[in-house]
Amino acid sequence: YAVHEGKPFFEPLIKYITASPVVAMVIEGPNAIEIVRRTMGATAPAEAAPGxxxxxxxxEIGRNLVHGSDGPETARQEIALWFKEEELISWPRAADQWIYE
Structure with missing residues (x-):
């Protein structure tokens, strides 16, 4: 969240996101960032699509429950913040050949 440092909402944001446990995960696959962001919905909950x-x-916009990287470079930075390289596992799923072209 360094990009938000100095903004009025920065300190409350940091307090909020460090107040309780989080579930951090790395999701990979074709169009993973776009698909995950679509699943999360718009940043403002009132503007997010149902479902x-x-x-x-x-x-509330300041407590919107979930965060997802906005692009590949940001994803690399955020993954490095939460995980060591040896903690990341990538493998081909047996069903992938039937799902992806």
């Missing part, structure tokens, strides 16, 4: 995480479970 998305933020529309269904969040109430």
């Amino acid at each position: 998305t995480i933020r529309a269904d479970f969040a109430l």
Whole structure:
């Protein structure tokens, strides 16, 4: 969240995201960033499409429940923040040949 440092909401944001346990995960695959962001919904819960995480479970823009990287470079930085290289596992799933062209 260094990009938000100095903004009025930065300190409350850091306090909020460090107040309780989090579940950090790395999701990979074709168009993973786009698909995950679509599943999360718009940042403002009131503007998020029904069926998305933020529309269904969040109430405020500052506490919108979920974060996803906005691009490959940001994803690399954020993955490095949470995980050591040896903690990351990538493998081909048996069903992939039937799902992806």
